Amino acid sequence: xxxxxxxxxxxxxxxxxxxxxxxxxxxxxxxxxxxxxxxxxxxxxxxxxxxxxxxxxxxxxxxxxxxxxxxxxxxxxxxxxxxxxxxxxxxxxxxxxxxxxxxxxxxxxxxxxxxxxxxxxxxxxxxxxxxxxxxxxxxxxxxxx
Numbered sequence: 001x002x003x004x005x006x007x008x009x010x011x012x013x014x015x016x017x018x019x020x021x022x023x024x025x026x027x028x029x030x031x032x033x034x035x036x037x038x039x040x041x042x043x044x045x046x047x048x049x050x051x052x053x054x055x056x057x058x059x060x061x062x063x064x065x066x067x068x069x070x071x072x073x074x075x076x077x078x079x080x081x082x083x084x085x086x087x088x089x090x091x092x093x094x095x096x097x098x099x100x101x102x103x104x105x106x107x108x109x110x111x112x113x114x115x116x117x118x119x120x121x122x123x124x125x126x127x128x129x130x131x132x133x134x135x136x137x138x139x140x141x142x143x144x145x
Contacts (some may be wrong), residue, residue, distance in 0.1 A: 001093045007072055010060030010085035014045030020045060031061045037076050037083040044085055060087055073101055095129035 001007070010033055020043025022030050027082050029047040036042070046061040063072070066143060077086045 001089050003089055003091050005089045007087040007089060007099060008059045008063075009072060010046065010087065011056065011058045012044040012048075012061070015043050015045055017043050018042035019043065023047075025099050025108065033074075033085055035076060035083075035085065036076075037078070043082060049138055060085065063087060064098065064100050065103045067102050068073070070102045072099050074104075 007014050012031065012033075017034055018041075020034060021046065023029070024032065024089065027047075029045070031046040033042075033044045033046070046058050071090050071091055072087050074087055076086045077084050087099070089099075093099060
């Protein structure tokens with residue numbers, strides 16, 4: 001794909017941002033994209049899985065994040081005064097290369113980063129508990145011997 005080429009649209013339900021924020025409170029989702037267009041705040045809610053009979057798949061919701069190495073960018077494109085989120089290449093992208101864009105939020109706030117952090121903490125805690133348990137067993141064995 002050449003630089004500046006259209007990749008896909010981030011498709012979903014176009015709603016005002018306040019409605020998207022309310023949905024976030026009751027049902028958090030990584031598939032809501034909040035943005036500004038002509039002084040208004042909007043949200044594309046791509047949370048529902050695409051219907052099997054849907055002719056155009058929601059591919060935009062599957063593009064991964066990279067703050068360091070994005071090769072694509074979301075741009076708001078108005079069609080008949082309705083905003084659409086479209087993904088365009090930032091540089092030439094070779095066949096088989098993963099398409100990545102910056103989600104525009106801090107890395108540490110990404111839901112999957114929070115999960116990675118919790119998993120890491122649980123692993124460290126488990127390792128610590130296993131070490132304490134092992135040391136306790138060794139001490140008990142020494143007392144018994």
